[in-house]
Amino acid sequence: MRILLHTHNLMTRAQLEDTWRKAGAHVFTSESDYAPELIVIDLTAPKALQQIQMLHDKYPRTEILVFGPHVDAEAFRQAKGSGATSQVARGKVVERVLKQLQK
Numbered sequence: 001m002r003i004l005l006h007t008h009n010l011m012t013r014a015q016l017e018d019t020w021r022k023a024g025a026h027v028f029t030s031e032s033d034y035a036p037e038l039i040v041i042d043l044t045a046p047k048a049l050q051q052i053q054m055l056h057d058k059y060p061r062t063e064i065l066v067f068g069p070h071v072d073a074e075a076f077r078q079a080k081g082s083g084a085t086s087q088v089a090r091g092k093v094v095e096r097v098l099k100q101l102q103k
Contacts, residue, residue: 001024001025001026001037001038001100001101002025002026002028002032002034002035002036002037002038003020003025003026003027003028003036003037003038003039003040003097004028004029004031004036004038004039004040004055005017005027005028005029005040006029006039006040006041006042006045006048006051006055007029007040007041007042007045008042008044008045008046009042009044009045012042013029015094016040016093016094016097017029019094019098020094020097020098020101023098023101023102024101025097025101035059035062036059036062037062038062038063038065038097038100039055039059039062039063039064039065040064040065040066040067040093040097041055041064041065041066041067041079041084042066042067042068042090043066043067043068043069043072043075043076043079044068044069048066048079049078049079049082050082052064052066052079052082052083052084053082053083055083056082056083056084057083063085063086064083064084064085064086065084065085065086065087065088065093065096065097066079066084066086066087066088067087067088067089067090067092067093068087068089068090069089069090070089070090070091
């Protein structure tokens, strides 16, 4: 699975990339020549909502999974309005994607 990951946190990026690559995913952090099969966006990243909208417009059939603090219901609501198709609390993003990789 090709995963486009957008996060500003280097520790988060390293952890997610390492875990998902070990499970067989191809993870990239900027657009490539290949369309992503899953887009994962950190809601705490600068301009996350604009990124969601832009990627939704470019890849309208691709799932956009957003993650962030579980207490920030407003950010999740805004993300959905910008084109996010699913959401998960920060602490659950790793296992959520791993489940998709196992399908």
